[in-house]
Amino acid sequence: MSSVIVASDKFKGTLSSDEVAAAVSAGVRRVRPDVVVGSVPVADGGEGTLAAAIAAGFELVPLTATGPTGEPVRSGFARRGEIAVVELADVSGLIQLPGAEPAPMTATSRGAGELVAAALNSGCTRVILGIGGSACTDGGAGLVRALGARLFDRNGEDLAEGGAALAAAASLDVTALLRRLAGVEVVVACDVDNPLTGPSGAAATYGAQKGADAAQIDELDMALGHWATIVSRETGLDLRDAPGAGAAGGVGFAARALLGAELRPGIDLVLDLADFQQRLSGVDLVITGEGALDEQTLHGKAVIGVAAAAGAAGIPVVAVCGTNRLEPARLRQAGIVAAYALTDLEPDVRRCIADPTPLLSRLGERIAVDQLGGSPTMSATERGIA
Numbered sequence: 001m002s003s004v005i006v007a008s009d010k011f012k013g014t015l016s017s018d019e020v021a022a023a024v025s026a027g028v029r030r031v032r033p034d035v036v037v038g039s040v041p042v043a044d045g046g047e048g049t050l051a052a053a054i055a056a057g058f059e060l061v062p063l064t065a066t067g068p069t070g071e072p073v074r075s076g077f078a079r080r081g082e083i084a085v086v087e088l089a090d091v092s093g094l095i096q097l098p099g100a101e102p103a104p105m106t107a108t109s110r111g112a113g114e115l116v117a118a119a120l121n122s123g124c125t126r127v128i129l130g131i132g133g134s135a136c137t138d139g140g141a142g143l144v145r146a147l148g149a150r151l152f153d154r155n156g157e158d159l160a161e162g163g164a165a166l167a168a169a170a171s172l173d174v175t176a177l178l179r180r181l182a183g184v185e186v187v188v189a190c191d192v193d194n195p196l197t198g199p200s201g202a203a204a205t206y207g208a209q210k211g212a213d214a215a216q217i218d219e220l221d222m223a224l225g226h227w228a229t230i231v232s233r234e235t236g237l238d239l240r241d242a243p244g245a246g247a248a249g250g251v252g253f254a255a256r257a258l259l260g261a262e263l264r265p266g267i268d269l270v271l272d273l274a275d276f277q278q279r280l281s282g283v284d285l286v287i288t289g290e291g292a293l294d295e296q297t298l299h300g301k302a303v304i305g306v307a308a309a310a311g312a313a314g315i316p317v318v319a320v321c322g323t324n325r326l327e328p329a330r331l332r333q334a335g336i337v338a339a340y341a342l343t344d345l346e347p348d349v350r351r352c353i354a355d356p357t358p359l360l361s362r363l364g365e366r367i368a369v370d371q372l373g374g375s376p377t378m379s380a381t382e383r384g385i386a
Contacts, residue, residue, distance in 0.1 A: 002372055003282050004028060007040040007310075008289035009302035010048045011322055014356050017041035017048055018055070023357045024287055024320055027364020031374035040274050042288075044302045045189030045266020046132020047095065050087040053078035053128075056274040058085060063118055065111040066146075067096045068135035069103045070161065077115045083126045084119035085273070088112040088248055089133030092142070094210070097135050102211025104220070106162035107136035109251050113146025120184060128269055129255065130189040131248035135210060137163040137203055137220045139196065139227040140254020148176030149258065151230075163203075163249065164216075166223040172234045174258060186259045189266030191300035194246030196239075196253045197225045202246035210249070224250055231257050267305030276309055285371055286310040287364075289320035293339055297326070307335035318371060320363050322352055340366055 006021040015023070021039035028037055040056075043049040054060050058078035067073035075091035077084045089095060091111035097103065116127055136142065141151055142161055150173040151159045159165050195201050203212065203220035212220060227250070228240035237257055239245055244263040245253035255261035271277075280286070288306040290297065297303050307317045316337050324341040331339055340363040342352040352359060368374040 011291040023360035024364040027361035031368035045130035049130035053085040065114040068107040084124040093133040104212035105164035108142035108161040110142035113143035134248035137249035139250030166227040186261040193243035196245040311335040
């Protein structure tokens with residue numbers, strides 16, 4: 001009996017990982033009802049990381065924490081034994097901005113720190129922090145302050161939240177922070193290698209998507225540079241140019257410099273949590289996917305991580321997506337034998353976004369025919385009865 005695993009990332013703005021898997025699986029089963037189809041939701045450290053951990057057997061601990069603009073939001077962390085998973089996007093991310101209104105100068109990562117603190121209070125000693133999808137460019141100052149760090153202005157007053165306020169920072173006290181982190185391991189799921197500052201830094205690269213204009217980007221970059229100097233003066237380390245320091249508006253910098261965190265590709269961490277290598281035993285085909293296959297996909301995204309893991313086990317991999325901008329040769333180099341796009345069936349991208357589920361199901365049928373030896377005559381959709 002053939003066995004298939006669907007290990008797809010979300011289709012951003014349309015379907016979750018679980019929904020992608022359900023639609024593709026339904027199509028495969030219509031053509032090959034004898035095939036066993038399993039699902040392993042995956043993510044690259046951004047939105048969907050918490051859901052992937054829960055699907056892997058972690059328990060959700062729901063909490064209310066500080067949102068990116070200071071309002072309370074419902075979020076939580078996932079726990080299994082002494083391991084906790086925190087998704088920054090779920091508490092301090094763009095998806096939590098009230099009315100989707102950006103706040104590039106004042107948005108904070110404090111909520112993510114509050115979730116980490118709650119995990120530590122519950123007895124967790126290893127924290128996996130996914131940092132994609134942030135709404136803030138605060139250098140991770142909010143994160144570390146929620147864990148006990150104190151950041152003061154020239155008058156000895158606590159600094160305001162947000163990236164712009166960092167320009168007025170005068171001193172940093174990490175005594176309580178270090179005491180809080182004693183015996184704790186922090187691992188950051190990160191898929192970018194940007195430095196904290198400069199032309200490829202946090203503000204210059206990601207500030208615009210968080211709502212900053214050109215002048216604000218320059219202001220944030222200068223503030224982040226000043227923040228790095230304050231941290232360096234306190235710790236003796238200057239990590240502003242370290243790979244990944246610019247991730248999530250500088251949260252990567254604070255995690256490395258003040259939490260002693262290790263940065264790892266997000267998809268690798270998620271696959272480890274899901275025991276993906278063990279799940280591959282006896283599998284004949286892996287179906288992965290994301291909303292768009294493009295050059296960014298090739299740089300640490302979930303699809304590539306899944307393809308690498310399956311390829312190491314000698315299992316062929318195909319991908320489903322909304323649009324595909326990669327040539328077959330590039331896909332093969334990445335370990336993907338074929339890609340199936342919604343736009344192959346429906347050229348109108350707006351329709352693909354509005355109603356992707358039936359299209360994905362039809363792609364599942366095509367995969368069953370092409371990759372699993374199914375007969376096109378067995379396709380319910382092609383017969384017009386589904």
